[in-house]
Amino acid sequence: MASTTATAAVSPTPPSNRRRVSPAFGLAAPASIFVLLGLIGPLALMFRYSFNRFVPSELMVSALTLENYTKFVNDGFYQSVLLTTVGISALSTVLCLIAGFPVAYFMVRLASPRWRSLLFILIILPLLMGNAVRTAAWMVILGDKGLLSTLMAALGLSPVKLMYTPAAVVIGLVSVLLPFMIVTIQSVLEGIGRNLEDAAESLGANHPTVLRRIVLPLALPGLLAGTMLCFILSMNAYATPVLLGGPQFHMMAPEVYQQVTKAMNWPFGAALAFILMAVTLVLTASANSIIQRRYRKWSE
């Protein structure tokens, strides 16, 4: 990048060409170098470190070994952490999809413009309130003396203990991720004309049929995008599993943090981080292709 800028400035290119090329590089270079130094470089360094060896007395010894990855594969604890993470993420994502679609459909097709923008604000504001605050709010509701158990006691029901259970984590994640799902589906639905739906209805199709045969297939890209976004975000969730799951509940992102900063085991922490990214990538990509293939069969 930097060398290209230098040659563009020095090389005897015709002035017209130089004027077109060099300012762009000059303008884009600082930001690009910043991202290279702050993100890409450190990621490459961490990837290299994931092949180093961890020795408790010296922390990290330079090596070229796969032992951090094999340790993960052979260690039952970390396998269960990964399984929990995938399971919780898949469940939360499916729940987001089921709960999010009706809202998005309602906003685009049925709500008046005023209601629609009000709903949009109500959905988008919480999205940017920060996961710490949003999780704290669920702690107030689900805690031992929280609103839910008080309400249930008032109704004469025996209170269910939700705090520090996987169920609490799923509730928290769904609430945090729903806005992402709704906004993504909504923006795709917006681009689909309603003519086909109207036509199907005028030919006598009932609403479930219209949804199944017209809306869902056309909205599939949006449903997939929302699903992937929610799945990726929940695979990497930190605050929700730590605060609502409690100390006995383990997901991948908090584990990466533990290994890198508390255990100071950088090689293994780095391996965990890349396993997390790779698993997320492989699962989203394969789910994507399976669903698209199945849909092609289904629409024929």
Place this chain on the structure above:
Amino acid sequence: MSQTALNRIYITLSGLVVAFIVLPLAIIVWSSFFANRILTFPPSGYTLDWYRRAWEMDAFRDGFLVSMQTAAVATCISLALGIPASLAIVRYPFPGRDFIQTLLLSPMIVPGIVGGAALFIAFIELEVLFDAQIAGTVGGLLMAHSLIALPWTVRLVTASLTGADRSIEEAAASLGASPLVIFRRVTLPSIRSGVIAAALFSFVISFIDLEKSLFLVGPGRTTLQIALVNYLEWNLDSTVAAVATVQIFIIGALLIISDRYAKLSRVF
């Protein structure tokens, strides 16, 4: 099924889902005014005392100030880097433009935990190399926060530049204005709303960041989000609800202002 019945089903479902998203926040705001010494329902009375207590707690006050300062400086850095880069991306067709755009948006795609861990490791290595402290300092935190704000700036400013009328710039150039004058007098005013929205968004994104900051805070330099999580791991009372309420209102105000400059529905 009649149209009204159908409508009613969708209204009910949407109402329930939106309540599931919004109600927790309303409840934490409500609970910040409880007079109960321990956070229980229903409230025995109402008080504003928790706000004073929150401000008197070092962790929250310092965290709040650190977060405000970090977000403000990170916003400036991300604008200073992001506006020129956006200009290059939209105005000049150069080889590798798509690559540069993807690169600049990548901090949004790489998970915060992974990016944070990588930056932390790189900082420590630099510390060892140069025998200076970085990881727990303002510099390290600022770099991480500018990095997460940058994609939002690029996204909003490029969108705004794409929509801006180029012919006025060309007219100014044909009348002999220098590129700098054109930028200051023509381009910048025409993308003003995009820049304001980018600034507000960058500020909010930096302010609420948790995952990346986790690795980079040091003693005495903890952001508000970290202070909140640390506190919540052991306690839950109305102090934390008061802090959350303040944050909800600050961010809510910033977002509603930014909605006037760039419609929130177009940002996502």
